[in-house]
Amino acid sequence: MQLPIDAVLPDLTAALAAHGRAVLMAPPGAGKTTRVPLALLPVIPGRITMLEPRRLAARAAAERMAETLGEPLGRTVGYRIRGEAVPGARIEVVTEGILTRMIQSDPGLSGIGCVIFDEFHERSLNADLGLALTWEARQALRPDLALLVMSATLDAEPVAALMEGAPVIRSEGRAFPVETRWLSRPLPAGARLVPEAARLIVQAEAETRAMGGTILAFLPGEGEIRRVQAMLDVRAEILPLYGAMDFKAQRAALQPAGGERRIVLATAIAETSLTIPDVKVVVDAGRARRARFDPGSGMSRLVTERVSRAEAEQRRGRAGRVAPGICYRMWARAEEGALPAFAPPEIAVADLAGLALELAIWGSDGRDLAFLTPPPGAALSEARGLLRDLGALDAGDRITDHGRRLAPLPLHPRLGHMLVTAGREAADLAALMAERDPLAGAPADLTLRLAAIRDLRAYQDRHPWPVNQGVLHHIRDEAKRLRRMAGEGAGLSPGAMAALAYPDRIGLRRKGEQPRYVLSGGKGAVLPEGDALAARRLIVATDLDGDAREARIRMAVAVEEDEIRALFPDRIETAELVEWSRRDNRVLARRQERFGALVLADRALDDPDPQALARAAFDGLRANGLSWSPGAARLRARIALIPDLIGNLGPVDDESLLSDPDWLLPWLGKARTLADLRALDLTEALKARIGWDGQRRLDQAAPAHFVTPLGRKVPIDYDHETPSVELRLQELFGLSRHPVVGNRPLRITMLSPGGKPIAVTTDLPGFWAGSYGEVRKDMRGRYPRHPWPENPLEADPTTRAKPCGT
CATH class of the missing domain: 2.40.50 (OB fold (Dihydrolipoamide Acetyltransferase, E2P))
Structure with missing residues (x-):
């Protein structure tokens, strides 16, 4: 039977013969998966290895090619998937992770003449890594190695450019028209996917019964498939199809219908590669399950998301392979524009621990490899940090012997480390943590799940929480396989293993x-x-x-x-911790044993370092602020007035003083509490900070006191922009020049004999010549016993009243 791909096979073989590399674009159903490897047999020396993203597709493709050759599987064509292999002499279909192991163990890919990356548009992490490693191997070791990238919906030009201008071959394919039917309005908020999908499938079956053929319904995963299957009440055979199924059950969905109406409930596994006979109707629930880094589990997990427009179109095309078809979409037409154009490549959103491990084995940091999408730097750095913690990388991010043991295991490096270290006893726990929870809704304790895995009947006799037996069966199978890969048991508890x-x-x-x-x-x-x-x-x-x-x-x-x-x-580190406790508002001195952020042991420190105590007290000042006595505040204000005269002292505001602890530490030796800090007088510390010479210059340029004509010292207030003093007016008699501080006139507030302000001046001679006369008239009547001479410049200063009777 002729297939659309046959028309371009001569061009493809010629391109590979001439250039050793090519990109093939062909829509689903064109026949590229099963026709291309067979067409290359006469022109490719050595074996042909073809990568498929899924195990079912790999087996189905190998079987179909062997059937085309009229041979049993295992003669010319074979396959290799996780836990299962049928060798083939010329063609081997493998899942993507298998190629990574092949090239890591044999970088020259001895005996292989061509590597084909099928369905590359799915952009799995293993496919991106496989292409990068294979391309480097070709460049460095095997220039004769042919490379072919095949895809249905991928933008071909970037891939061709990555492969240094590889020729692009396009197959137009053959498809019948497909009518698209959308919902009349978007599903209401909170609508549940399973009942809505079941309703739409029933509607599609009723409306297309006369067409006959198979209905292919796309659902995100096994759980949804099982629940939808249980809800369907239709006159048709219902067949599930998902990756974790037994292969015999999967094959049932791939066999011809034999005239009976069938409904195949499938995951995205049916989007490409697989041929399901006689599909005329597609029901698309509009959801896809993809690998995403899950910070909750610390590993990649499958999450359910809206499909991209490319995926929706690919699903729709499944209805038009054998005859005109109909596609039912479980969303309104108005919602179509909000769908992303393409699903993001897995390398951009997944956990990169496995990738980091493979790069370390390859001896690369990833920057020198030809990645279509480079791995994000932050995610790769985080992955390497985890691998160092697990002992898989050394301090220089080079692979260790332990890391080499982890790489071949079909587990996340976390779980691989647990299996290798704890031995066979960890197999159940590793399989459990790699799979979804079989006891959804049960309490958190993992030992409940382990009890169900090891003895389901005993578990059910003792516990009420229901078990997903399909998931449990898969966990048991994986655990059995993992036990064969582990060493002897180490006698650890489940908690220690975890x-x-x-x-x-x-x-x-x-x-x-x-x-x-x-x-x-x-x-x-x-x-x-x-x-x-x-x-x-x-x-x-x-x-x-x-x-x-x-x-x-x-x-x-x-x-x-x-x-x-x-x-x-x-x-586990032991640390002497001397710090200021904000909660207790005091210095705490403790000896602690820490594991990461955990304090396993904590007791009082008997003889803490005095310097550490002082620094902790200083942290208390940073948290609560400095307390300024009047004397210390005046000293700071004087220093701030003339900082240039005191050398490289710098600012003396609170923020600046609290940025440098050294000046104050000698005065904090006995401070332990907030009360101690509040009582601290900063005067001596500030004097020590500016030094003896600084104090001398400060006293000259900004003295602490103004000496009156009577010889009395009056403190100068430096808290304001202009230095100022307050004193009785009579104490200034005879003073003809205005006093200054530095280059600034002193602001004088003159007081009455009763201590009330009566005048303020920064020009004493001007005051005597002007305003004094008005002050004198007012004050003589109020304070007749005090002197108010007409010429204050000729009077003697005084603080006393005139004797009685004068």
Whole structure:
């Protein structure tokens, strides 16, 4: 049977023969997955390796090619996926992570003549890494290695440019017209996906019954598929199709219908690569499940998001492969413009710990590799920090022997580290933490899940929380496989095992009634009220909701302090802590044992360092501010008036003085409380700060006192812009020149004999010649016993009244 791709196969083979690289654009259904590798057999020396993003697609493609050749699987064509392999002499279809292991163990890809990246538009992290590593291997070691990137919806030009101008071959494909039917209005807020999808599928089946053929319904995941299947009441065979299914059950959805109406409920696995016979109707629920870095779990997790326009169009095209079709979309037409054009590449949004590990094995920091989308620097740096904590990288970010052991494991490096270190006993826990929760709605304790995994009947006899047996079965299968990869058991508890995977998530209960925890990585977390784990002092939080302020703990397990000390002896630090406590408003001196942000032990320090005590008291001043006695305030004001005369002293405002502790530390040796700081007189400290010579210059330029004609010292007030004094008017008699401070006239407030201000001047000769006459007239009547001479310049200064009778 002729397929659309056949028309461009000669051009493709010619491009690969001439250039050794090419980009093939072909729409879904064109036949590229099964036709291209077979067409390359005569022109490619050596084996052909083709990457598929999913296990089911890899097996199905290999089987279809073997069937085309009229051979059994395993002769010319084989496949290799996680946990399963059928060798083939010339063509091997592999999942994307397999290629990374192949090239890491053999950078020259010995015996391989061509590598094909199928469905590259899905932009998985492993595909991007695989292409970058393969391209470098081709550049450095294997210039004869042919590379072919195949895609349905990818923008071809950037990929071609990445491969140094690779030729782009386009297949137009063949498709029948597809009618699109949208909802009449958007779904209401809070509408649940499963019942709405079931309703739309029932509607589609009723409206298209006369067309016959298969209805292909796209749902985000296994859980939604199972729930929709349970709700459907239609006259049709209903078949699920998702990646975690048994292969025999998957094959049922890929077989011809035999005349009976079928409804296939599928995940995005059915968007590309797989051929489901006789599809004439597509129902698109408009959701996709993708890998995203989940700060709650510290790993990549699958999250449900709106589909992109490219994905929606690809799904729609499935209805037009064999005949005119209909596509039902579970959103209103007006919502279409809000959909993103493309799904983001996984490398831009996923956890990069695995990528960082592979780059370290390759001996690259990633910047020298040909990534279509470079890995984000911050995420890559964070991933390397985790790998250092796990011992997979050394301090220089070079791979360690332990890191080389982790890389081949089909686990996140966290869980791989736990499995390698704890041994076979950790297999159940590793499989559990890598999978979604089989006891959704149960309390947080991980040991409940482990009990269900190990003895479901005993668990059900003792506990009321329902079990998702499909998830549980998958966890058990994975655990069995992981046990074969682990070493001997280390006899650790579940809490100790979890601490190996999450050294940054060990939680210490805070004081107080609510079950709040501080985590060793520095963040806060809280258990639900009434959870059985809330009474435990130490836990390991393996799954959080990701709240940046205080995350809610979804799954955790208790751990003992002696286990933490045994696991991390090199990371427990003893520190003498002398600091100002804002809560207690005093200096606290403690000896603490810390694991990250956790204080495992805390006791009083008997003989703290005096310098440390003084610095802690200074921190108390920073927190509460300086207290200024009148004398110290006057001294500071004098210094501020003439800073240039005292050398490099700098400003003496509070902020500047509190930025440099050295000047005050010698006076803080006995200060322990806020009361001590409030009682501190800063005068002597300021004098010491400016030094003896500074004090001499200060006394000359800005003296502390004004000496009256009577020889009395009156303190000068420097708190205002102009230095000022207050004294009785009669004490200034005979003074013909106005006193100055530095280059500034002294502001004199003259007082009556009763101590009330009667005049203010900065020009005493002018006052005597002018305003004094009016003051004299007013004051003579009020204070007749005090002298008020007509010419004050000829009178003697005095502070006394005239004798009685004069």
